[in-house]
Amino acid sequence: MKQRSATQNRLAALVAPYLDIRLLGRWAAVFAAGILMSRAGMFDRIAPFGVAFAAGVPASLLFPALLGAAVGYCLPLLPVAGATKYLLALCVVAVIRLLLNNRVKLAKKSGFLAAVALLATGVPSLLSAYTLMADAAGVTVSAAEAVLSAAVAFFCSVALQSLDQGFLASVVDRKQHACLVVVASIMLLALCGVNVMGFSVGRFAAVLVILVIASAYGPAAACAAGVVVGVTSGLASFNLIVLAAVYGFAALLAGVFGVFGRTGSAAAFILANGMAVLMAGTDVVPLSVLYEVMAATLVYMLLPQKLINRAALFKLESLKPQAEADAEVYTRLTLAGNAMREVRTAVETVSQGLGRIQSGDISSVYDEVSHSVCGHCDKRFSCWGKHYNRTMGAFNTLSEAYRQQSTIAEDDFPPEFLESCKKTRRIITAVNDGFSRFRARESSVRRFGEVRSIVSEQFETMSELLDELSREVINRHEVNAALSAAVREYLEGTGITPTGVLCENDKDGRLLLTIRIATDEIESISRVKLAKALGVVCKKSLALPVITEKDNLTTIRLREKPRLTVLYGEYQSAFKDGRVCGDNIRYVANSGGQVQVVLSDGMGSGPAAAVDSAMTSSLLTKMISAGLRPEGAMKFANSALLVKSAEESLSTADITLIDLYTGKTQIYKAGAAPTFVKSAGKTFMLEGDSLPIGILNGVSIDQNQLKLESGDMVLMVSDGALADGPEWIIQELERYDSDDMGNLAKYIVETAKKRRSDGHDDDISAAAVLVTANV
Structure with a gap:
């Protein structure tokens, strides 16, 4: 009995540490996280995150992490092919960490754990690429997968260091906070692959998080959250990488319209996503994304206000004059802006490599034919062995023939080939089918390349917005x-x-x-x-x-009241006195003492031109009001016009910004007509040679800067007013001495119509601004 009791005591001593409720809770959480991390796939091609997680967790949590990751890779419907290599990588992680954990001082360092992940992921990936005889692009993707695994292992190690002392440390430093965001984003990536009745659980949760952040923290934080979850959703499926720009823009508008309460945020977010679906098309942004947004928005509207208020950790009264805090925010925003640029570079690099893999070249058509038609032919060894050059020469002549006539016939083959081949008709059918599929792939890759270019430009625009916000923070003075x-x-x-x-x-x-x-x-x-x-x-x-x-x-x-104010007037005349003018004018005087006047001239005339110009001017005024520089706002509008429809959409952009405190005036033009200025007794015009927006992926901008004082005038016109040249407008502006700007704009437009002598008509618009003292 005593011996049995002693044995039971020893067993109890061994088992006791594992019966601790908190330890079991940590193990369960890490086990679940391991499953999620292993289910996260990128571009439908790589999924190294389960391996990275197992490599990065603290030693006390290695077993549940390995078990969870292994279960996740073994579950059906893995988002990528080839779970075997990841299971092998987990074995490598287990062996290295168990052997070296208590024998090497560096075994607990984040850098060492990243090296373990690099080795564990890299060796199986490169062996797999070698076995499958992958080309240079495939080897590059395998190497990139190993580097990505190492980086994620480092993030996991830093984020989870507090788990050795407790499930979540009460104090998390800034570095751990950033790494926790990365780990949480990868788990969200896994959830994006979980579909319930056609809805993505991950994207549903992402939209809900964005709306709560927009309500609690405003446009800047919402924009950052939108870009992060958008990139995450895009990584889950490469075809949805455009969501990074869609969610970022929609979140920014949700934050801006948050002043109208939850209804304003929700409506802005739904409308922005709906506009994205209409502009990009359902082949780029599926309609299901809009349904997910609407469902998540409905849940957001039903959330108790107390729950949302808990997310608002920083209240107005807590703002204190702390230069250190401002510097910290500045650093974070700057790092976020740099990260956006790095994401843009990474997306372009990886997508170009994958594009080469997916599109292939025209020789792949001949390879398919040789396997499907010639593979069972008794003359295959003669045609593709002894007479290989003759056979390939016959196939190579088909490419040019197909490009000219979009089909292949017997006459396109050399006579000697027709004499020797017994399956010419089957070959012709297979080649035509193969060429059709190849052209479809080429078209898809080309279309996707255009979308990728637009998305990359949006990443750059978002980074510029973050840079501008960081400059505002660091330049803020102390509270009085x-x-x-x-x-x-x-x-x-x-x-x-x-x-x-x-x-x-x-x-x-x-x-x-x-x-x-x-x-x-x-x-x-x-x-x-x-x-x-x-x-x-x-x-x-x-x-x-x-x-x-x-x-x-x-x-x-x-x-503080500005020392200057403005008097403003505008007037328009539609093409052939129609009801719809193809030009659009927006005037905005914001609370920061800045006046914006934006004039856009759509291509042609009528409703189509009116839509393009209205869209351009609306986007420009909203983005500039949100804090984006005019250059970035023009890039954003340029991208919007490029994806608006399959037909060409372009418009000019003419922006005048006046600082009412200093009189500093900035004028930006993209394909716009000259701007006329009357200042200090002199009248002159400012013009440029840039192209309208919506033509090319990039946008060129003409910039001018001047200082206006009380009594100075600015006149903006569309090109319809210049049919008889600009000289007469300069003369009229010199003679005009009234402060009625509406009358001036009307006079210029009507006079321009009368002076037109070329027998044509056009939309004509004018916007006039008079700067006066603010008494």
Whole structure:
């Protein structure tokens, strides 16, 4: 009995550590994560993430990680072919780590674990490529897979270091946070392959996350989240890489329209995705993506507000003058922008390699014919052995014949080949079928190359937006705590208790005042009286406030009053006095003291031209208002026109930006007519030689910069006003001395119609701006 009791005690001592509830919980979580990581595939071709996860986990969690990854690779419907090599790689990981874990000091270092993943993934992948006699592109993909596995193993190691002390450390540093995002994205990649009734679980969850982030953090964070989950969804299926741009743009709009509450965010996100489906076509963005967006949006609308509020970790009152925090945000945004550029480069490199693999060359048609038709022929050894050169010479003559007449007939073969071949008709049928499939593949690859180029340009545009946001953060001045307290005291004295007050200066020292008040605490606000009263408190002349309401919270923003203002007018005349003008004009005066005037001239006239010009001007004004530089906004609009439809769509872009604080004016043109300026008693025109947008993948831009003061004028026109040359417009502008800009624009348009003498007609538009002192 004593011996049995001693044995039981020893067994209990061995088993006890594994009966710890927390340890079992960690093992279960790692086991599930291993399954998910192994189910994540990229471009329907590689899936090294399960191996990388097993290589990167802490030693105490190696067993459940290996077991989970092995189960995931053995489950049916693996997103890629060839699970055997990944199981072999897991065996290599297990052997190396078990042998060296307690014998090598570096065995727990992230760099060492990355090297283990590189070796474990690289050897089976390269052996597989050698066995299958892969070409240079195939070997390159195998090598890239090994490097990717090493990188992910490093991320897993850094992210999961805290698991040795607890399931999730209470304090996670910045590096671990970034690596956790990468690991979570790969798990999302696996979920993208899980379909329920035609819906992707991963993309459904991704859209839900984007909308919550847009509601909690605004457009910048939403844009970043949209790009990350879009790239992840695209990696799951190479044909959906365009989702990186679609989700990024839709998330940005959801954040921008978040001022209208959850309904505004949801509507903007659905409309942006719907527009993407219409522009790109269902062959590029499947209709199911839109259904997933609508379903996720419905769930988002049903979420309790308290749940969404928990995601908003940073409140207005927590903003403090910390230069260190600004520098940290600047660094993160800069790194994110650089990462977007690296993703663009990586996507182009990998897709070009895969494109070569998928498209092949025309000799593949002859290989198929030789196997399908000649493979069972008793003369195959003679034709493809002794007379190989004669046979290949006959086939090589077919390529040019097919390109000229789109079909192959007996007359296209040399006579000596027809005499020796017994299966000429079957060969002709097989060659015609093979050529048809080859041309279809070529067309698909070419179309996909165009989409890839557009997506790459969107990555660059997103990186520019992140760069601009980082510059704004680092140039922000410290918060004026004393002035914030004075404004709060004044408001409380009037019976209003604000939930947050923030007074800060921008990079030029101009005052920005933000106040948040519970909507049910105020009945109505006189914008004029509020600006005057707070101006007295701040000892500044303030412009009228911008007031927005969201989730029972009213936000009031006031800025220091600009020293300049503008008087504006526009006028248009449609082609042959029609009802629809092919030109479009947008005027936007934002709260930051900037005036935008955008004039776009669509190709031709009528409804089609009106759609192109309206789309161009709308995108430009929205993107510039969101913080994107005009150059980046033009690239974005250029991509939109390229994918809008199969038919050619192009339009000019003419942008005038006026800073009402300084008078600094920037003029950007892409194929646009000259802009006329009257400044300091002189009248002149600014022109360029760039092409309209929507023609080429890239876009060239003409830029001019000047400084305007009170009394200066700017006149923008479409090319329909220049049929009789520009000189008369300069003369009219010199003589004009009224401040009625609407009358000036109308006069220019009507006079241009009268002066036209070439017997043709065109859309004519004019937009006039007069800069005046803001008294």
